[in-house]
Amino acid sequence: MSTLSERILRAPAGDYVDRKVDRAYAHDGTGVLTLEAWRRMGGNRFGNDTRYYLQFDHIVPANNSTTATLQHELREFAREKSMQFSDIGCGICHQIMSEDAVLPGEIVVGADSHSVTPGAFGAFATGVGATDMAAIWLTGETWFKVPTSAGIHLTGKLSGAAEAKDLALAYVGKLGTDGATSQALEFVGEGVSFLSMDERLVLANLSVEAGAKAGLFYADDVTIRYLKEQGRSGTMQAPEPCTYCQDLDFDLADIVPLVAVPHRVDTSRPVEDLAGLALDQVFIGTCTNGRYSDLARFARLVKGKKVAVRTIVVPASAAVLKKTIRTGVLADIIEAGCTIGTPGCGPCIGYHMGVLGEGEVCLSTANRNFRNRMGVGGEIYLGSVATAAASAIKGEITSPEAA
């Protein structure tokens, strides 16, 4: 009996295998070095049976002419090679792959560490660096060491103000930043059926923060329904009895709003412990929490109120932005005093817009709070959308349950 990773990679844990990659994607950040490495390796071909994507999301629009020149070269290349290209404003690579591409059972590789995100669809999805991606451009294949898998067993239902993000911070906190290094996390148990695709994407997204190679959900009727709504179809996957290298159990009903404190993701504490901490900025967005359901939830909580601190909202994709316009969510967010950024990664990586000044404090819905990540001398606290909304209204870290 096999884990889902073993089934998709068609080999037992521990084996080294070469496998065809179904979908390979890179962005404006990693694409530059990928192109350089591809050229150094001959630069004369692309794998035949792989779909190649290039998405601009890290610095959008370009912040200066150096970036613009690097992006120009990549853009021309993507068009010339007929890659599936998403220019500035289309959205975050992982979100585009989720909305438009990945199917259960596929092998998906992205040149970005959060390429674990599409594992929510029952795909084996993982991140690599630029040279590995260049080799995939060249051959359509890459090598994997088939991972052992950790079982994350879920029961019950999320309740109160708790979100999938709080569960994600809880499991990373329990595992530690290297607690699942090179393992695949499998999210299983009856609790899974109560989780939407957006919630599963959050849980898969954070798996790399525990060092994991992948974070997978078995495709079920929730998955198939989501795919159908997006004009895709897929096959369900039933879990087999299998052995996990470690097991974690969570009753979703016990999950409470959490915040990870600087400068580590595995430092989650109940939001109440930090209540009253003054903020300079709140940021809602990223491949963790920039989806439509996140923005709609945020709008519901701030509607008719005013934020007390500068608040940046960045939709994860153009599709998300368009839906917030159609439904009035965007108007509610702007009326509350928030500002909106171009769909993409926003200030998460501190490359261009929305960064922090020395000594400033931000509550962010992103997935990383490393030292100086969002600006030199800034401090990042990670939390859920509801925590971000409650905190934005008060200008200080505030539990959504107290709001």
Place this chain on the structure above:
Amino acid sequence: MQGRGTAVCLPADIDTDVIIAGRYLRTKDRSIWATHIFEDLDPAIALRLKGAVIVAGKNFGCGSSREQAAIALREAGVVAVIAPSFARIFFRNAINIGLPLIECDLSCEEEARLHSILPKDGSKPAAGASRSGRSRRGCRISSKQAASWSTGGITRDLPRAV
């Protein structure tokens, strides 16, 4: 493959943002990455890396997929990195660019001397580090990856293979 260098000691969970900050990534100029390496931890570290062996705590290279982290170490003149464990994307990147990593738990007061990073025949890929004359075995990688590592990285291998 053998190497020798003065140990530069670093703590556990060194992330890729700390190795080379995001604000320096928008360039193809590799010397910029070597110059600003570990800047947010201690800018003085960069000056000690030529010919050095980094001896770090667990989970070295965690975080983002930026290959610039591995490249910066190599460009700064680092001979090898020794740590009890490495984050997986960083590990792959290091193989691909030919930066030796050794999985080994060493205390970091003494000079670290590398030894038999890869056996000459490539048949039993293993890495080790010696201390007080005692050899330790570290990580095992596949023979294919070991070969790539020993020849200086995949960019040199692949054009021959395809």
